[in-house]
Amino acid sequence: MNTLILVNRHHAYPANAPQDLVPVHPDSPDILMEREAAQALARLMEQIDDWRHIVPVSGWRSFEEQQMIYLDSLRDNGREFTQQYVALPGHSEHQTGLAIDLGLRQPDIDFIRPNFPYEGICQEFRKLAPAYGFIQRYPAGKETVTGIAHEPWHFRYVGRPHGERITERGLTLEEYLS
Numbered sequence: 001m002n003t004l005i006l007v008n009r010h011h012a013y014p015a016n017a018p019q020d021l022v023p024v025h026p027d028s029p030d031i032l033m034e035r036e037a038a039q040a041l042a043r044l045m046e047q048i049d050d051w052r053h054i055v056p057v058s059g060w061r062s063f064e065e066q067q068m069i070y071l072d073s074l075r076d077n078g079r080e081f082t083q084q085y086v087a088l089p090g091h092s093e094h095q096t097g098l099a100i101d102l103g104l105r106q107p108d109i110d111f112i113r114p115n116f117p118y119e120g121i122c123q124e125f126r127k128l129a130p131a132y133g134f135i136q137r138y139p140a141g142k143e144t145v146t147g148i149a150h151e152p153w154h155f156r157y158v159g160r161p162h163g164e165r166i167t168e169r170g171l172t173l174e175e176y177l178s
């Protein structure tokens with residue numbers, strides 16, 4: 001598994017890439033990640049609060065699932081919103097199994113834009129994440145580089161030591177790889 005694989009509007013995820021997907025938590029059997037990423041996330045969450053205040057919202061997606069999300073969002077939210085927040089089918093990082101959307105545990109969780117504020121337990125997660133190989137993939141101010149709007153809830157597993165290097169230098173994955 002290449003933890004530095006780049007998937008964005010210019011780079012599609014190869015349809016036949018082998019995957020080894022496992023649930024991120026027994027309570028969420030449908031939310032999957034690549035085994036190494038899921039294990040790193042489990043260790044990180046153990047360190048935080050054992051999933052008491054944070055929930056996994058969306059992990060691995062198949063091409064078909066991404067297509068459904070994209071079309072549903074086009075219908076419900078319109079083109080401008082969808083192009084900002086939902087990657088084209090074939091171009092979603094979620095298809096790699098290395099991306100996870102997280103939300104603060106609350107009664108209503110927005111599937112496309114979960115609440116993951118820059119304070120409290122969520123910020124604690126954000127601070128620890130790089131040491132476990134995770135980066136915040138779509139930061140504010142980098143929209144033209146990533147092609148995706150600022151997404152406080154979307155984290156990408158890149159492994160160590162890349163998580164720390166990318167975060168310390170304030171880079172996106174695109175910039176780190178070029």
Ligand SMILES: [Zn+2]
Binds near residue numbers: 094100154155
């Ligand atoms: Zn996401």
